[in-house]
Amino acid sequence: MGLPVRRSPLPLSRFKSAMIAYLIRRILYAIPILIGVNLLTFALFFVVNTPDDMARIQLGIKRVTPEAIVKWKAQHGYDKPLLFNARAEGAGKFSDTIFFDKSASMFVFDFGYSDDGRSISREIVTRMGPSLAIALPSFLVGLVVYVSFALLMTLFRATALDIAGVALCVVLMSVSGLFYIIGGQFFVSKLWHWAPISGYGDGGLNTLKFVFLPIVIGVAGGIGSSSRWYRTIFLEEIGKDYVRTARAKGLSEMRVLFRHVLKNAMIPILTGVVVVIPLLFMGSLLTESFFGIPGLGSYTIDAINSQDFSIVRAMVFLGSVLYIVGLILTDVSYTMVDPRVRLQ
Amino acid sequence: MKIVVLWTDAMIFALLAVGFVSAWYIRQRPHLMLPWQRVAKSSVGMVSLLVLSLFLCVGVLDSLHYRAALPAQNKGQTVYSPEVLSAFDHLVDGLRSRTEKTYSAPLAAYLYAKESMETPDGKVVRDYPRLKYGGAHLNDPERELEGDVVQRAVLGALGGLLGSLLLFIAANKALRRTAPSPLQGEGRGEGRSSANTSRALLIATLILAILIGAIANLASVYHVLGTDKVGQDVLYLSLKSIRTGLVIGTVTTLVMLPFALLLGVAAGYFRGWVDDVIQYIYTVLSSIPSVLLIAAAVLMMQVVIEMHADWFETAAARADVRLLCLCLILGVTSWTGLCRLLRGETLKLREMEYIQAAQAFGVSSMRILTRHILPNVMHIVLISVVMDFSALVLAEAVLSYVGVGVDPTTISFGTMINAARLEMGRDPMVWWALASAFSFMLVLVLAANLFADAVRDAFDPRLNRAEA
Numbered sequence: 001m002g003l004p005v006r007r008s009p010l011p012l013s014r015f016k017s018a019m020i021a022y023l024i025r026r027i028l029y030a031i032p033i034l035i036g037v038n039l040l041t042f043a044l045f046f047v048v049n050t051p052d053d054m055a056r057i058q059l060g061i062k063r064v065t066p067e068a069i070v071k072w073k074a075q076h077g078y079d080k081p082l083l084f085n086a087r088a089e090g091a092g093k094f095s096d097t098i099f100f101d102k103s104a105s106m107f108v109f110d111f112g113y114s115d116d117g118r119s120i121s122r123e124i125v126t127r128m129g130p131s132l133a134i135a136l137p138s139f140l141v142g143l144v145v146y147v148s149f150a151l152l153m154t155l156f157r158a159t160a161l162d163i164a165g166v167a168l169c170v171v172l173m174s175v176s177g178l179f180y181i182i183g184g185q186f187f188v189s190k191l192w193h194w195a196p197i198s199g200y201g202d203g204g205l206n207t208l209k210f211v212f213l214p215i216v217i218g219v220a221g222g223i224g225s226s227s228r229w230y231r232t233i234f235l236e237e238i239g240k241d242y243v244r245t246a247r248a249k250g251l252s253e254m255r256v257l258f259r260h261v262l263k264n265a266m267i268p269i270l271t272g273v274v275v276v277i278p279l280l281f282m283g284s285l286l287t288e289s290f291f292g293i294p295g296l297g298s299y300t301i302d303a304i305n306s307q308d309f310s311i312v313r314a315m316v317f318l319g320s321v322l323y324i325v326g327l328i329l330t331d332v333s334y335t336m337v338d339p340r341v342r343l344q
Numbered sequence: 345m346k347i348v349v350l351w352t353d354a355m356i357f358a359l360l361a362v363g364f365v366s367a368w369y370i371r372q373r374p375h376l377m378l379p380w381q382r383v384a385k386s387s388v389g390m391v392s393l394l395v396l397s398l399f400l401c402v403g404v405l406d407s408l409h410y411r412a413a414l415p416a417q418n419k420g421q422t423v424y425s426p427e428v429l430s431a432f433d434h435l436v437d438g439l440r441s442r443t444e445k446t447y448s449a450p451l452a453a454y455l456y457a458k459e460s461m462e463t464p465d466g467k468v469v470r471d472y473p474r475l476k477y478g479g480a481h482l483n484d485p486e487r488e489l490e491g492d493v494v495q496r497a498v499l500g501a502l503g504g505l506l507g508s509l510l511l512f513i514a515a516n517k518a519l520r521r522t523a524p525s526p527l528q529g530e531g532r533g534e535g536r537s538s539a540n541t542s543r544a545l546l547i548a549t550l551i552l553a554i555l556i557g558a559i560a561n562l563a564s565v566y567h568v569l570g571t572d573k574v575g576q577d578v579l580y581l582s583l584k585s586i587r588t589g590l591v592i593g594t595v596t597t598l599v600m601l602p603f604a605l606l607l608g609v610a611a612g613y614f615r616g617w618v619d620d621v622i623q624y625i626y627t628v629l630s631s632i633p634s635v636l637l638i639a640a641a642v643l644m645m646q647v648v649i650e651m652h653a654d655w656f657e658t659a660a661a662r663a664d665v666r667l668l669c670l671c672l673i674l675g676v677t678s679w680t681g682l683c684r685l686l687r688g689e690t691l692k693l694r695e696m697e698y699i700q701a702a703q704a705f706g707v708s709s710m711r712i713l714t715r716h717i718l719p720n721v722m723h724i725v726l727i728s729v730v731m732d733f734s735a736l737v738l739a740e741a742v743l744s745y746v747g748v749g750v751d752p753t754t755i756s757f758g759t760m761i762n763a764a765r766l767e768m769g770r771d772p773m774v775w776w777a778l779a780s781a782f783s784f785m786l787v788l789v790l791a792a793n794l795f796a797d798a799v800r801d802a803f804d805p806r807l808n809r810a811e812a
Contacts, residue, residue: 036628044640170797174734174790176741178761179782186768285635286742304639305747312640319633 019335023328030324037320038103045309046098102313111314114303120314123299130200131283131295133211138218139280142226143273145219150230151257154238166228173224181290184217198292214291218284233268237261266337274330278322282315346424348409350664352671355595356407379723382802385537387544389798392791394548399586399788406432406587409660428660432587436580439563442477444575447767450776451566453479453489478567493566497558504557508549570776572763578777581755582784588756589788591667592674592740593733599675604682605725609717611683612690613709622687630680635746641673642748663751670743670750674736682728689721723803730796734789741785757785 055072080098105112111120153165189197194213201207237243238261246256283297292298296315303311370376383389408431411424433440447456454472461469474480482488559579562568569578611622629637649655649666656662693699694717702712737757743749744758745765752759760781767774 032624033628033631036624037632040628040632041640044644170793171786171790174786174793176738176757176761176782176785176789178741178745182761182765182768182778190768279633282633285746289746300636300639301746304643307643309643312636312643316632316636316640319636320631323631323633 019332022331026328026331030321030328033324034107034317034320035103037317038106039099041313041316042099042103045313051098106314106317111317112310114311115306115308120311124296124314124318127283127294127296127299128281129295130293131281131288131297133207134214134218134287134291134293134295135280135283137211138215138284139276141215142219142222146223146226146230147262147269149223149227150234151262153227153231154234154261155253155257157235157238166231169224169228169231171224173228175224177221177286180217180221181286184213184220185290188213188216198290200291200293210291210293214287214293218287229272230265230269233265234261236268237265240264267334270333270337271330274333275323275326277329278325279319281322282319345413346411348411348428348658348660350407350409350428350661351668352591352595352664353407353409355598355668355671356404356591359594359598360404379802383798385541386798386801387541388794389802390541390545391548392794392798394545394552395787395791396795398552399590399791402432402583403587403590405435406430406584408432411658426658428658432583436563436583439577439580439583442567442577444475444478444567444571445473446571446573446575447774448475448478448567448571448575450568450570450578451478451489451493451562452570453482453485456772456774475567477565478571479565481565493562496561496565500558500561501554502557503561504553504555505550507557508553511549511553512546569780572777573767578780581760581777582780584755585757585760585781585784586788588667588750588754589737589740589785592671592750593736593792595668595671596674596678596736597729597732599672600679600682601725601729603675604679604686605718608683608686609690609713609721612687613694613713613717615691619687622683626680626683629677632677634677635743637677638673638743639746639748641676642670642743645669645673659753663754666751667754670740674739678732678736682725685724685728686721689724690717693717693720723805727796727800727803730792730799734792734796737785737789737792757781 051073052069055069080101102112109121111124114120114123149165153162156162156165185197188194196210196213199210201210234257242264243256243260246260247253251259281296282300283293283295285297285301287293288295288297289301299311300315302308303315370380409428410430411426411428414423414425445455448454449456453475455475457472458470459473461471461473463469474485479485479489479492482492559568563577563579567577567579569582571577572581607622607625611619645666649662653662656665699712699716702716707715740749740756741758741761744756745762749758750756760777764774764777764781767777
């Protein structure tokens with residue numbers, strides 16, 4: 001045909017089947033990890049703190065009769081052995097236990113009920129929206145801001161501007177994240193009245209003014225460490241041979257940076273970035289509780305403060321699932337940006 | 345007086361001992377000294393080290409705990425006060441014991457809240473009462489306060505200046521006697537850079553001495569950073585928080601290091617099923633969002649401690665065990681990153697020719713690991729340890745805010761911020777407690793970050809150096 005055609009290293013059909021086989025293997029590999037996560041949280045919650053103790057805490061420490069404890073345990077499904085049921089038959093030795101009851105349902109994302117009797121799954125679905133409304137814009141705006149700031153520093157590398165930029169980054173990353181939130185709320189909301197201090201609105205258009213401040217603070221809090229990290233990546237790329245070749249061809253520095261360096265730096269950037277995308281669903285613990293946003297982060301904090309273990313367990317499980325999804329996505333995205341990487 | 349060694353005290357002294365032994369070990373070996381000499385040439389690194397060592401001094405003094413003997417009541421049997429104090433408390437006893445009634449602004453002579461007072465002629469007036477201690481020596485604070493503050497600050501600064509000059513003279517004499525002056529390096533460039541470093545150190549010491557002198561002189565009669573809700577001096581609280589921050593930053597590392605080192609190197613070297621098992625463990629641990637894992641573990645620990653209140657002799661011991669547990673938990677959640685790095689590096693190293701030669705000679709795996717692999721991954725360990733420190737100090741504040749951090753009775757940056765959080769909403773606003781907690785934390789973390797950078801630049805073999 002004469003025209004240069006960019007091809008993937010494998011014919012498309014083989015590429016697809018390799019991808020599917022890879023995904024299946026990764027998902028199967030995730031199951032033992034999730035079982036491990038469950039065992040760990042289970043051990044934390046039930047071995048240290050037996051169902052009897054839980055019943056006592058829930059019913060109030062004083063005036064607890066043994067009958068009340070037995071009743072509470074039966075009601076909440078804690079009247080079975082923890083890990084191994086010696087009295088049951090066959091597979092029931094393992095399946096007729098608290099561990100199996102409480103974990104098996106998690107694998108089909110049925111999280112049961114919180115201590116105040118509400119369905120955790122429904123809460124998660126309704127609270128995901130507000131969490132995403134903060135986390136997704138913070139993530140996207142942040143990425144653009146950090147990469148541009150880093151590119152700017154790279155463009156002016158080894159000048160006073162670059163040194164000042166790096167110094168600024170180090171100072172910014174040494175400031176506590178709490179300060180960004182408290183300071184931001186104080187200056188932007190209390191002093192200048194640019195945005196409401198906290199709240200979420202009704203979910204419609206007026207939510208925009210509520211999410212403005214958390215997003216800005218979320219982006220500002222990450223500038224220091226992220227920009228510095230991206231700058232290191234860009235500087236590493238800029239020392240490579242292809243950059244020298246591009247310059248020798250007479251390309252302008254801007255073109256070299258944007259067309260060549262940025263593209264090649266995508267690979268190390270992807271490692272850090274793609275893995276957190278699924279975790280955006282979880283929201284941010286701090287931001288949400290400070291700004292009173294009814295998302296998953298504040299849900300988790302409330303659960304921690306009220307010691308509601310079923311919610312914490314559900315969130316731990318959800319977090320690990322999302323993390324594993326993030327790892328798989330990272331690998332898949334590698335194959336898309338770097339044709340040399342093949343899935344094995 | 346009865347000496348009390350809390351768990352974290354023991355940890356801190358163990359760490360100090362390890363530090364001294366390794367410093368002595370490194371001094372004997374020029375090839376190990378080389379990167380440290382590069383650190384010593386960085387002005388930023390040395391100045392931040394100076395600041396860090398000041399913090400360290402406060403932290404170590406604050407770790408020498410004792411219980412004072414109460415005036416004897418039982419015959420022959422001494423009774424000890426339930427309150428555990430430290431050498432640092434003893435040193436700044438005035439700061440600790442001069443508590444006011446409630447809030448007072450920095451360097452104020454009056455309380456921050458109005459109170460009903462009876463005047464000598466029997467009338468009741470609502471006004472700001474004088475402080476019990478802050479500026480109590482003044483007759484008419486309205487007129488004298490400013491002049492007195494300036495005078496005391498200048499006098500203190502002069503004292504600091506004088507002290508530091510004496511220190512310089514003494515140090516210079518000692519240096520002259522033992523070694524040729526550090527200003528005369530061998531090469532020209534080297535000489536210039538070490539002269540720069542000395543100059544930076546000199547200036548930093550002067551500034552610090554002046555600052556400390558002024559603050560110390562003021563602190564004897566004023567509350568330099570004000571007082572908090574229950575009238576405690578904020579400067580005292582901030583200084584006490586340093587120890588908690590240091591413990592979290594260092595003991596956590598001490599706890600996680602053996603795991604990360606052992607498992608990471610073993611996974612990389614032995615491969616096969618060992619690698620699979622270790623990888624499985626760290627994937628499981630790192631796939632749980634760390635705040636949640638910490639929260640879950642801390643909640644459990646709280647329940648256990650509450651149920652066994654009889655384990656602890658004093659409230660301080662209980663708070664201390666809680667601090668130690670927090671370090672353990674943070675260590676468990678944070679070792680995975682280092683472990684993964686070490687595994688990768690060991691995978692690379694084991695394919696090197698000198699390792700293969702050792703294997704061909706029949707050197708035992710144990711010996712290869714300790715003699716050949718371990719020394720060659722130590723730079724990674726060192727870099728990540730220094731880098732982790734600042735992250736851990738910052739994490740403590742966040743965790744204490746979330747309610748899964750240190751014991752509420754432990755003085756730390758996190759508990760200070762948590763207590764001061766609602767004061768921003770007061771009118772007029774109480775800003776000094778928050779501001780001091782944040783600025784002390786900023787100085788500590790900034791110094792740690794800058795020092796970590798200097799260490800990384802000196803140890804990272806990927807950075808090509810002309811002299812190497």
